[in-house]
Structures are given as C-alpha cells and as structure tokens.
Amino acid sequence: MIVVVAKIKAKAGEEGKVEKALRDVLPKVREEEGTLSYTLSKSQSDPTTLLVLEKYKDMDAFVFHSSTQYLAEMFAEIVPVLDGDLSVELFDEIA
Template sequence: MVIVAKLKAKSGHEGQMEEIFMNMITKVKDEEGTLIYTLHKSQSDPTAFMFYEKYKDMDAMTFHSSTPYFQELFPMLEPHMDGAPEIEMYEELGGLDR
C-alpha cells in the first residue's frame, strides 16, 4: 500500500509547513506498519511538498490515519496550505528498493 500526498504552501508559509511535517515524521517513525514515510520538496517550486508513504498493509494505513497526531495534522496545516492536498493511493507492482 503506497500513498503519494502532494501539498502546497501559501507563499511565505513554507517554513511553517515544513516544521509541522518534520514534527509529524518524528511521531510516525514509531509506527510498526509504516515502512516508508518520506517528505520531499520540489526543486522548481519551494511551495510544493510531497510525502511518499509505504505501509505493510491496509490495516497499517488505517492505524496511521486514526492516530491522534494524524487527526490533528490537517487543522494545523490549514492556515498554511494553498488549496486542498492531492492524495493518491497506489498498489506496488515491482521495482528496486535498497
């Protein structure tokens, strides 16, 4: 189970969003079923962020989205976001993972 989440910051709010995201990462690192949870920032657009998330299974993803810190995430982000997040779910078919 893979999720790609794209979020845009309002101009001038990039630092606040990055701080919120980095705080989230420190909490997610203890989730047993979360295999990958990485934050990326666009090289061409400093307001564009992307999370790549990989979960062991649907139960692990459901657990992640039900945690108190996840439930608090979007209310904290809302004043800093430019538009709604784009969230896509993917099924991994194959590739290289080192």
Template sequence: MTKSLLAEFTAREGAEDEVAMLIRDYAEKVREEEGNLTFDVYTKSAAPRAFWIFEVYRDEDAFRAHLNAPYGAPFNAALTPLIEEDASVLTFLDPLAVHR
C-alpha cells in the same frame, strides 16, 4: 500487500518554514508507527513551496491505524490554513509487475 501513496500540497506564500516544521514533527511520529515502512518528505526543486510525501505502510490495516492515530487530526488542522489546497491531495499507488 503494502499500501503506498503520494501526498501533495503547496505551502502558501510565506508559510513554507512553518509547513516544513509541522511536517518534520509529524514525520517523526509517523515513522515510529509499527506499520509504517516509509515516510519520505520532499520539496519540488523547481517549486520549493510544493511538498511531496511518499508513504508506504505494511498493509491496509497499518494504513487504517495511521489514519486513526491521535496526532493526525491535529496535524491536518494546523496544516490546512497554511496550504493552497483544501487538503493534501492523495494519490494511491500500485506496484508495476516487472518480468525479467
């Protein structure tokens, strides 16, 4: 079963461009991971400092491999002082079964 989540954080006032640059570079690396199916980055229209990242991994093992990637910790260390939250807020998602 795929592993899906939404990561959210808000750039501090004036740090939007630096956060956007960091996340663009990080997204390129994550999208190259064998088990990554989706890594889409958004900003909220009404609040452009709010970033939302929709992530989908092939399965739990692929997600664990993502967590252990060597570029993850440096990305988070660079991001943390630039955002309002203590860390990205993660919301894990389950698909809703739809019957026809």
C-alpha cells in the same frame, strides 16, 4: 504493500510552517507498526510544494496511521495555510 503519494502546496510565505509541522510528525509516523517508509521532499522548482511518500505493510497500517491524533492535530495546523486542496493518492506496489 500500500504506497501513498501526498502532494501539499503551502501558501506563499507559509512553507516553513507547513514543512515544520510535517517534520515534527515524521518520528512518530516512522515508529508506527506497519509503516515501512515515510519521507518528505521539497520541489526543486517550487519551494511551496512538498511531497510525502509513504509505504505501509497493508491497508490496516494505513488506516491506523490515518486515525492517529497527532496526524489530526498536524492537519488542523496546516490546512489554514495550504494553497488549495491536499492531493493524496493510494497505490498498490506491484514490483
């Protein structure tokens, strides 16, 4: 199982736009074959910081997800209003 942790920091005042874009793709991602879970969380201490926690059946499912048109469109929308780089780390679930 592949676990993905994506940390996203919006520019001040742009967090609503970033959150909406991420919320808009949630239903599509959750319907992808091989997606086990896909959740969006907001930092309690910094409302401009969002965390996406994703679980996929295997690497093929993650690769499929990463290549979808709606994900590319969402990134094109949010990248200009991010504060720094998007942080994405992949893990293998071990227990």
